[in-house]
Amino acid sequence: MKFAIFLGCNIPIRLKQYETSSRAVLRELGVTLVDIPEFNCCGYPLRNIDFKAFVLSSARNLALAERQNLKMMVLCKCGYGTLRMADHLMREDASLREEVNAILAKEDLKYEGNIEVKHLLTVLFRDVGIEAIKEKVIRPYENLKIATHYGCHALRPSRVVQFDDPVAPSLFDQLVEVTGAESIEWPTKLECCGGPLLGTHDELSYDFTDKKLADAKRAGAHYLTTGCTFCQVQFDTVQKVLESERGTNHHIPSILYPQLLGLCMGIDKDVLGLDSNQIDITGIEDFLGSH
Amino acid sequence: MFYTITLYVSLAIFVLGLIYRISNWFRWKIGPDDTVIATSTRISVAAKAILSTVFSAKIRILLRVFVLDVLLQGWLLKKDFLRWLAHMCIYGGFMLLLLMHGLDKLITSVLFDDYYSTLNPFMFLRDFFGLIVIVGLGIALYRRLISKAPRPKTTSVDYYAIIILAVIMISGVLLEGTKIVSHSKYQEMVEEYAGLGEEETEELRALEAYWVQKFGVVSSEVKGPFDKDTLEQGGQLHEMSCAECHSRPQWAFIGYGVAKIVRPIATPLDRGNVHTLLWYLHFLACFLGLAYLPFSKFFHIFSTPVYLLVNAVMEEGKSDPANIATRKAIQLDACTHCGDCTTRCSVAVAFNEIPNPNILPSEKLAAFRALLSRRGLSEQRLKTIQEGSYICTDCRRCTEVCPIGINLEDLWLNLERHLTGLGYPKPEAWARKAIGADFVSARLKDKTLALTPVDKGFLGELTGSAQANTFSVCFGCQNCTNVCPVVAHYENPKEVVGLLPHEIMHCLALKNRDLALGSMMLWDCLTCYICQEHCPQGVCVTDVLYELKSLALKHLKRKDLTEEAA
Numbered sequence: 001m002k003f004a005i006f007l008g009c010n011i012p013i014r015l016k017q018y019e020t021s022s023r024a025v026l027r028e029l030g031v032t033l034v035d036i037p038e039f040n041c042c043g044y045p046l047r048n049i050d051f052k053a054f055v056l057s058s059a060r061n062l063a064l065a066e067r068q069n070l071k072m073m074v075l076c077k078c079g080y081g082t083l084r085m086a087d088h089l090m091r092e093d094a095s096l097r098e099e100v101n102a103i104l105a106k107e108d109l110k111y112e113g114n115i116e117v118k119h120l121l122t123v124l125f126r127d128v129g130i131e132a133i134k135e136k137v138i139r140p141y142e143n144l145k146i147a148t149h150y151g152c153h154a155l156r157p158s159r160v161v162q163f164d165d166p167v168a169p170s171l172f173d174q175l176v177e178v179t180g181a182e183s184i185e186w187p188t189k190l191e192c193c194g195g196p197l198l199g200t201h202d203e204l205s206y207d208f209t210d211k212k213l214a215d216a217k218r219a220g221a222h223y224l225t226t227g228c229t230f231c232q233v234q235f236d237t238v239q240k241v242l243e244s245e246r247g248t249n250h251h252i253p254s255i256l257y258p259q260l261l262g263l264c265m266g267i268d269k270d271v272l273g274l275d276s277n278q279i280d281i282t283g284i285e286d287f288l289g290s291h
Numbered sequence: 292m293f294y295t296i297t298l299y300v301s302l303a304i305f306v307l308g309l310i311y312r313i314s315n316w317f318r319w320k321i322g323p324d325d326t327v328i329a330t331s332t333r334i335s336v337a338a339k340a341i342l343s344t345v346f347s348a349k350i351r352i353l354l355r356v357f358v359l360d361v362l363l364q365g366w367l368l369k370k371d372f373l374r375w376l377a378h379m380c381i382y383g384g385f386m387l388l389l390l391m392h393g394l395d396k397l398i399t400s401v402l403f404d405d406y407y408s409t410l411n412p413f414m415f416l417r418d419f420f421g422l423i424v425i426v427g428l429g430i431a432l433y434r435r436l437i438s439k440a441p442r443p444k445t446t447s448v449d450y451y452a453i454i455i456l457a458v459i460m461i462s463g464v465l466l467e468g469t470k471i472v473s474h475s476k477y478q479e480m481v482e483e484y485a486g487l488g489e490e491e492t493e494e495l496r497a498l499e500a501y502w503v504q505k506f507g508v509v510s511s512e513v514k515g516p517f518d519k520d521t522l523e524q525g526g527q528l529h530e531m532s533c534a535e536c537h538s539r540p541q542w543a544f545i546g547y548g549v550a551k552i553v554r555p556i557a558t559p560l561d562r563g564n565v566h567t568l569l570w571y572l573h574f575l576a577c578f579l580g581l582a583y584l585p586f587s588k589f590f591h592i593f594s595t596p597v598y599l600l601v602n603a604v605m606e607e608g609k610s611d612p613a614n615i616a617t618r619k620a621i622q623l624d625a626c627t628h629c630g631d632c633t634t635r636c637s638v639a640v641a642f643n644e645i646p647n648p649n650i651l652p653s654e655k656l657a658a659f660r661a662l663l664s665r666r667g668l669s670e671q672r673l674k675t676i677q678e679g680s681y682i683c684t685d686c687r688r689c690t691e692v693c694p695i696g697i698n699l700e701d702l703w704l705n706l707e708r709h710l711t712g713l714g715y716p717k718p719e720a721w722a723r724k725a726i727g728a729d730f731v732s733a734r735l736k737d738k739t740l741a742l743t744p745v746d747k748g749f750l751g752e753l754t755g756s757a758q759a760n761t762f763s764v765c766f767g768c769q770n771c772t773n774v775c776p777v778v779a780h781y782e783n784p785k786e787v788v789g790l791l792p793h794e795i796m797h798c799l800a801l802k803n804r805d806l807a808l809g810s811m812m813l814w815d816c817l818t819c820y821i822c823q824e825h826c827p828q829g830v831c832v833t834d835v836l837y838e839l840k841s842l843a844l845k846h847l848k849r850k851d852l853t854e855e856a857a
Contacts, residue, residue, distance in 0.1 A: 153818075
């Protein structure tokens with residue numbers, strides 16, 4: 001199992017622990033990762049601004065991975081959704097493909113459609129497999145309730161992203177439950193974290209985050225878990241902002257999925273960057289069962 | 292006279308220019324905390340800091356940085372050998388030329404009693420240093436034009452710099468070549484140094500024969516082949532009067548090569564006084580370069596070393612805030628426009644589709660400089676800077692790759708702050724306001740609409756993607772609106788978002804551009820794709836909204852252009 005890891009712009013500087021924990025977990029599970037330093041913006045931030053610029057930016061990444069005959073593994077769900085969308089559009093629309101390839105040709109790059117874009121969670125679920133993960137879990141959690149957050153751009157539009165059933169997904173729940181934790185039902189599980197409006201319409205963005213945090217808490221979750229840069233920033237950094245700006249205190253920390261998994265696999269908590277989150281998550285260790 | 296006047300005029304411009312550029316370092320206010328510190332405070336604090344640093348143990352750091360990074364350019368060597376070689380050749384060769392040849396009266400003749408520009412080793416060294424510069428320029432041109440090393444942007448500042456350097460070098464070489472073959476120059480020397488009277492025709496002829504034979508002078512009267520005796524006599528005269536201060540021109544190997552080439556047309560060149568013209572061209576180009584230096588890319592000769600030195604001795608958290616503010620300002624001038632940041636930029640690829648140079652960090656920096664140093668930038672210019680500035684993803688790659696350690700990420704954050712202060716925030720946030728005010732029909736109170744204006748061209752603009760046209764199969768079931776979390780969020784959504792998602796699809800069918808682009812729903816859309824997922828007809832609702840947002844932003848941009856034209 002070999003993938004080109006796509007980190008995007010935010011992880012290397014704002015969410016380093018997502019990268020280190022993912023690498024550590026995947027190494028344990030026998031997945032080889034290749035870094036392509038030439039990767040650029042996934043195209044997501046350009047989607048409001050210019051359609052062609054977004055496709056071009058995405059397609060350049062696809063072409064870079066394709067040149068090395070590698071499948072891509074994306075950590076961020078907005079990046080995943082965007083790259084999947086560009087891949088889909090380029091397959092469907094020959095004239096768009098031609099136009100984009102004409103620009104890529106300046107760098108001797110070409111998108112030919114022999115590429116598969118996966119997300120960290122789909123790699124874990126489909127390529128590694130629940131059984132293989134189970135074998136590596138040495139200290140399963142006990143009595144831990146997790147509010148699993150799917151993330152919009154992984155689920156929808158399902159025809160394009162093909163992550164899981166868009167209405168009744170279970171992929172992420174299964175991945176959470178293999179750690180011994182319980183993935184609880186909660187009302188806004190499949191809804192937006194509010195991230196896409198941060199910076200454009202902060203108030204509305206905060207409203208959605210507030211609502212989701214309250215929902216998860218009310219449903220009895222100890223922690224939220226995410227597999228996306230933007231969702232994690234929203235539930236971690238923005239939750240902290242909400243405390244100071246709105247005085248709302250939900251006390252529901254968010255843990256990145258590879259941190260959650262890595263801990264019960266016995267991976268060192270410094271490698272997983274447990275201390276790097278804005279809101280303290282180290283209390284989760286208390287839920288770890290005995291060997 | 293003319294020489295002296297132009298020299299002093301250009302020297303004066305040079306000095307005033309330097310003072311002006313350096314004063315910017317104390318006047319520019321980059322960060323939010325910098326506005327409270329007065330320029331005079333910044334100057335006095337900087338002066339104190341310089342003095343206390345020079346007379347402290349830190350002088351060792353300064354010396355080390357000066358030798359390794361300023362003189363030997365270690366930072367560049369670490370990055371790329373070829374680039375380092377090119378830069379060292381150009382800068383090193385040019386400095387040596389300037390010191391030995393340009394400032395010979397001030398430096399070389401003081402150091403060496405027997406200095407004559409026509410005597411070895413000086414005569415040889417002048418051409419040798421010139422060769423070094425030419426080799427450097429050759430490597431630079433190769434990298435820029437032929438090599439595949441990516442260099443996204445060569446701007447006018449680069450071209451002016453290269454052109455002035457090239458004119459100085461080429462005119463110098465041609466001047467040397469035409470002087471070697473010039474008979475009138477030869478005559479001048481004979482009159483001044485040979486000590487021969489006009490009546491000594493035989494001697495004069497012998498000397499001239501010797502110079503024609505051995506020194507490449509082209510004479511219309513004295514032509515070879517010469518007999519041995521004449522040359523011998525000429526040689527003796529040469530030894531007596533000339534050899535002491537004139538080596539053989541072959542040592543000036545580049546000029547001599549030029550002399551060889553121009554030989555056939557040497558006489559008309561001489562009669563036309565071309566060497567005098569070249570002399571004017573040569574020194575005027577030098578003076579122009581001198582006067583233009585503070586305002587050109589070459590200012591980095593001063594600013595970059597200053598920044599490297601300042602950066603080496605300043606410590607975050609310990610240094611005075613006034614000095615931190617000044618250092619931030621120096622950064623804007625320290626940029627050498629090497630383009631590394633742009634090569635590494637995560638969104639530079641978008642430049643192919645959005646040809647706004649301000650997307651590229653190397654150009655955005657220049658825009659920031661313009662924003663600070665010039666008041667009253669046109670609205671259009673500001674909007675271009677705004678667009679470019681906000682396409683940045685804050686990935687910090689530019690900062691990590693900058694060879695001289697400019698904190699670009701910090702500059703971009705401050706640029707965004709400046710732009711917001713001037714009324715140019717993030718385009719999406721800005722469009723929320725601007726667009727709402729722009730489309731009258733979106734704000735109609737009685738909600739009665741004429742079916743005109745229909746804009747048939749409008750739909751033609753929705754050609755970005757195939758999905759954008761899926762609105763046409765909408766049959767108005769309102770599923771999209773019913774599942775939309777934003778709509779559900781508001782008690783009275785229509786008052787806040789203008790049009791609901793299904794209404795926007797309907798507007799497109801009516802070709803009503805104002806309504807479709809003016810709806811606040813576009814900017815409140817979470818892009819969560821729930822609407823699109825639930826559409827029974829397969830309308831790509833979210834993707835349509837994405838495209839309408841882009842169209843709305845483009846509409847605003849175009850509107851500015853027409854206003855500007857009017």
